[in-house]
Amino acid sequence: xxxxxxxxxxxxxxxxxxxxxLACLAGLYSERSGVxxxxxxxxxxxxxxxxxxxxxxxxxxxVGLLAGVGASIVLSIIHGLASVTFRGNQLISGVAINFxxxxxxxxxxxxxxxxxxxxxxxxxxxxxxxxxxxxxIGPNDAAAAERPLSQLIAEAGPFxxxxxxxxxxxxxxxxxxxxxxxxxxxxxxxxxFGLRLRAVGENPAAVDTAGISVVWLRYGAILIxxxxxxxxxxxxxxxxxxxxxxxxxxxxxxxxxxxxxxAKWRPVYALWACxxxxxxxxxxxxxxxxxxxxxxxxxxxxxxxxxxxLTVVILAGFxxxxxxxxxxxxxxxxxx
Amino acid sequence: xxxxxIELKGISKAFGxxxxxxxxxxxxxxxxIHGIIGENGAGKSTLMSILYGFYKADxxxxxxxxxxxxxxxxxxxxxxxxxxxxxxxxxVENFTVLENIILGAEDGAMxxxxxxxxxxxxxxxxxxxxxxxxxxxxxENLSVGHQQRVEILKALYRKAEILxxxxxxxxxxxxxxxxxxRILDRLRAEGKTIILITHKLRxxxxxxxxxxxxxxxxxxxxxxTEETSPEHLAELMVGRKVLLRVDKAxxxxxATVLDxxxxxxxxxxxxxxxxGIDLAVRAGEIVGIAGVAGNGQSxxxxxxxxFAEGTGTILMNGSEIPLSGHGAxxxxxxxVGISHVPEDRQREGLIMEFSAxxxxxxxxxxxPEIQNGLLMDNKGIFAEAEAKMERFDxxxxxxxxxxxxxxxxxxxxxxxxxxxxxxxDLLLIGQPTRGVDIGAIEFIHQQxxxxxxQGKAILLVSVELDEIMSLSDRIVVMFDGHITGERDPGQTNxxxxxxxxxxxxxxxxxxxxxxxxxxxxxxxxxx
Numbered sequence: 001x002x003x004x005x006x007x008x009x010x011x012x013x014x015x016x017x018x019x020x021x022l023a024c025l026a027g028l029y030s031e032r033s034g035v036x037x038x039x040x041x042x043x044x045x046x047x048x049x050x051x052x053x054x055x056x057x058x059x060x061x062x063v064g065l066l067a068g069v070g071a072s073i074v075l076s077i078i079h080g081l082a083s084v085t086f087r088g089n090q091l092i093s094g095v096a097i098n099f100x101x102x103x104x105x106x107x108x109x110x111x112x113x114x115x116x117x118x119x120x121x122x123x124x125x126x127x128x129x130x131x132x133x134x135x136x137i138g139p140n141d142a143a144a145a146e147r148p149l150s151q152l153i154a155e156a157g158p159f160x161x162x163x164x165x166x167x168x169x170x171x172x173x174x175x176x177x178x179x180x181x182x183x184x185x186x187x188x189x190x191x192x193f194g195l196r197l198r199a200v201g202e203n204p205a206a207v208d209t210a211g212i213s214v215v216w217l218r219y220g221a222i223l224i225x226x227x228x229x230x231x232x233x234x235x236x237x238x239x240x241x242x243x244x245x246x247x248x249x250x251x252x253x254x255x256x257x258x259x260x261x262x263a264k265w266r267p268v269y270a271l272w273a274c275x276x277x278x279x280x281x282x283x284x285x286x287x288x289x290x291x292x293x294x295x296x297x298x299x300x301x302x303x304x305x306x307x308x309x310l311t312v313v314i315l316a317g318f319x320x321x322x323x324x325x326x327x328x329x330x331x332x333x334x335x336x
Numbered sequence: 337x338x339x340x341x342i343e344l345k346g347i348s349k350a351f352g353x354x355x356x357x358x359x360x361x362x363x364x365x366x367x368x369i370h371g372i373i374g375e376n377g378a379g380k381s382t383l384m385s386i387l388y389g390f391y392k393a394d395x396x397x398x399x400x401x402x403x404x405x406x407x408x409x410x411x412x413x414x415x416x417x418x419x420x421x422x423x424x425x426x427x428v429e430n431f432t433v434l435e436n437i438i439l440g441a442e443d444g445a446m447x448x449x450x451x452x453x454x455x456x457x458x459x460x461x462x463x464x465x466x467x468x469x470x471x472x473x474x475x476e477n478l479s480v481g482h483q484q485r486v487e488i489l490k491a492l493y494r495k496a497e498i499l500x501x502x503x504x505x506x507x508x509x510x511x512x513x514x515x516x517x518r519i520l521d522r523l524r525a526e527g528k529t530i531i532l533i534t535h536k537l538r539x540x541x542x543x544x545x546x547x548x549x550x551x552x553x554x555x556x557x558x559x560x561t562e563e564t565s566p567e568h569l570a571e572l573m574v575g576r577k578v579l580l581r582v583d584k585a586x587x588x589x590x591a592t593v594l595d596x597x598x599x600x601x602x603x604x605x606x607x608x609x610x611x612g613i614d615l616a617v618r619a620g621e622i623v624g625i626a627g628v629a630g631n632g633q634s635x636x637x638x639x640x641x642x643f644a645e646g647t648g649t650i651l652m653n654g655s656e657i658p659l660s661g662h663g664a665x666x667x668x669x670x671x672v673g674i675s676h677v678p679e680d681r682q683r684e685g686l687i688m689e690f691s692a693x694x695x696x697x698x699x700x701x702x703x704p705e706i707q708n709g710l711l712m713d714n715k716g717i718f719a720e721a722e723a724k725m726e727r728f729d730x731x732x733x734x735x736x737x738x739x740x741x742x743x744x745x746x747x748x749x750x751x752x753x754x755x756x757x758x759x760x761d762l763l764l765i766g767q768p769t770r771g772v773d774i775g776a777i778e779f780i781h782q783q784x785x786x787x788x789x790q791g792k793a794i795l796l797v798s799v800e801l802d803e804i805m806s807l808s809d810r811i812v813v814m815f816d817g818h819i820t821g822e823r824d825p826g827q828t829n830x831x832x833x834x835x836x837x838x839x840x841x842x843x844x845x846x847x848x849x850x851x852x853x854x855x856x857x858x859x860x861x862x863x
């Protein structure tokens with residue numbers, strides 16, 4: 001495998017890892033506050049649909065993004081009501097949200113667009129298009145030189161290849177997702193809010209007796225979770241792809257949860273975990289690479305199953321001991 | 337006279353039909369230690385929760401330093417200068433000491449300044465009150481005594497003038513408890529006001545200036561400590577005269593019933609908890625195992641009771657019992673005459689959701705006399721349960737009531753009735769009076785002594801040193817899975833046992849003849 005092919009695979013990995021990363025960080029906020037959220041999948045799906053629908057109507061991807069985030073927040077608040085305010089079972093609430101989103105999006109898509117449960121394809125400003133960073137070789141250079149972009153890049157030096165192929169040319173949401181990682185680390189470990197958030201997921205009684213509201217802290221975390229899921233969903237339908245199709249999240253919410261366990265609920269590890277899962281998904285699209293590397297023909301289906309197999313392996317606890325926040329999954333009931 | 341540091345006037349609080357606090361008034365002078373005692377459910381915790389803003393009182397007023405103060409939440413309590421050290425610490429276990437201390441009392445949105453300020457302040461407090469704790473230590477690596485110091489530091493960091501401690505010595509070794517009271521003394525000398533909730537009459541008598549007694553939601557008396565006696569306080573708590581000492585004749589030990597040789601137990605985390613123990617219990621004697629919780633006593637009981645596996649040899653009436661594999665279970669143990677009152681009665685002794693009459697046959701439900709063909713003789717079991725509850729004075733005497741609806745003492749009586757009335761050769765009993773009222777303690781102790789007098793062997797495990805000293809005919813001390821010593825209760829004292837409990841076997845400096853612990857202080861009152 002040559003350097004350029006490697007770069008291409010990594011480039012695809014980054015694109016595919018982005019929704020995972022956003023969802024994984026969303027789950028991180030929620031679980032660090034003590035609320036287990038298996039509804040990441042549903043929130044992303046709802047966001048993907050509303051983002052696509054509003055981007056289509058308005059012709060503006062940002063309007064779509066806002067709508068997607070809004071839809072995701074609404075589902076988050078439902079989860080908050082069920083699991084924080086009414087102290088219900090967080091798993092059941094999450095499952096309900098997944099079902100709700102799966103049914104509602106297709107129903108709404110069919111009744112609005114009548115295209116078999118999908119939105120019309122998004123074009124131009126209705127999508128988040130790739131950003132060309134300064135000094136990178138991009139489509140404009142190709143147009144100016146009247147030659148294909150791939151040729152231009154192939155002729156460039158290794159650093160320029162690395163910069164143009166891997167670093168440049170992603171949508172703004174990819175860069176945003178990557179920036180969320182240090183931002184999350186900073187927020188969790190360097191600010192008052194982070195200290196309280198981590199504390200409420202470990203021992204809500206300590207937070208309560210310190211005179212801080214457990215309920216508001218958890219709602220705060222759930223809200224952040226909703227926003228990040230919303231961005232993830234919008235990215236799926238208006239950046240990674242051009243429009244919404246039925247069940248387009250394809251289990252990414254669950255893979256993100258597995259990545260969260262893999263990452264031991266830490267933001268920087270979450271980045272690496274999601275990139276790894278992204279790499280698997282990228283390899284699925286390039287079976288020729290695996291064939292060249294191993295000398296065997298590998299079933300595409302097997303490659304497609306890899307992320308899911310890895311998820312099962314991780315959840316079965318084969319990758320070291322991951323200790324979740326101690327109070328996660330438990331509603332806080334004030335005791336005498 | 338200065339204004340009282342804290343004054344409650346006519347506090348009432350009801351939970352549904354239950355009147356937890358009824359017209360309670362107290363007044364505590366600054367710079368004093370005020371004790372509050374009362375049985376379980378007497379309303380002490382409710383009262384303190386009201387003071388700390390957890391509950392809102394239905395009626396009544398709170399005055400801090402003579403000024404009427406509303407305490408709607410914990411934030412307000414902290415602002416009013418009230419600090420609380422709960423029985424179960426409210427610490428984040430994987431945070432450092434410093435992080436726990438600033439939580440909720442940060443100086444700003446950024447942590448770094450808060451942490452450095454707290455570090456400085458902590459050094460200050462450590463010097464002032466002798467409260468030394470490593471600020472960067474992670475809580476879960478600290479001893480219980482140090483964790484408690486962190487709780488006290490948390491309160492002082494928030495400028496608490498009034499410190500409430502709820503059952504602070506329940507989890508401490510005698511030495512740690514001594515240290516705690518030295519710290520409290522120093523706080524009192526600095527003018528802080530301390531409210532001490534405890535069920536240990538000895539602590540009240542030794543350390544408090546004034547004491548209030550609560551019974552059934554009411555404050556029955558507030559007296560100066562020097563003008564009262566343990567007997568008087570116990571009477572005020574229970575509402576009748578209570579026999580505080582265990583009345584028992586000298587033991588007349590017979591043949592060896594239980595003989596343990598080289599017992600080792602490894603727990604499910606792979607940690608060896610019992611490290612080669614030899615111990616014999618004879619008929620007609622009570623052997624008490626003293627030790628701080630977590631030194632292998634629980635595992636010893638579990639292996640004997642048949643719900644954990646071990647290696648070594650255990651002879652019961654001369655024949656070996658299996659310690660692992662087939663036959664190492666409770667059913668087989670009961671068949672050879674071992675009854676077990678487990679330490680955690682709510683998890684291992686009872687099924688909380690089931691009714692009392694069902695609970696009186698668990699473990700013995702295969703007994704032929706309660707079968708009726710293919711079915712169980714439920715009518716017979718029910719009638720027998722009624723009789724048992726009568727004999728063991730279980731209140732309320734209603735067999736249909738679920739186990740969870742009985743108080744701790746009455747739950748324990750149900751377990752005892754079940755296990756004792758099976759007429760075992762050996763009774764294993766763990767923490768017999770944990771969370772049990774003082775009135776019920778008297779009864780439970782009497783039952784244990786009666787069983788001994790019938791010539792049964794009894795192995796008692798308790799973290800309450802007073803209980804061990806007053807019930808046992810022989811005291812065995814465990815530390816870190818080993819037996820560190822065996823003493824005659826008449827020939828030892830609390831200091832010596834305390835050293836053994838800490839693993840120090842050279843006790844020549846404190847070895848006593850029991851005189852240092854006068855009989856009336858051997859009483860204990862779990863409340």
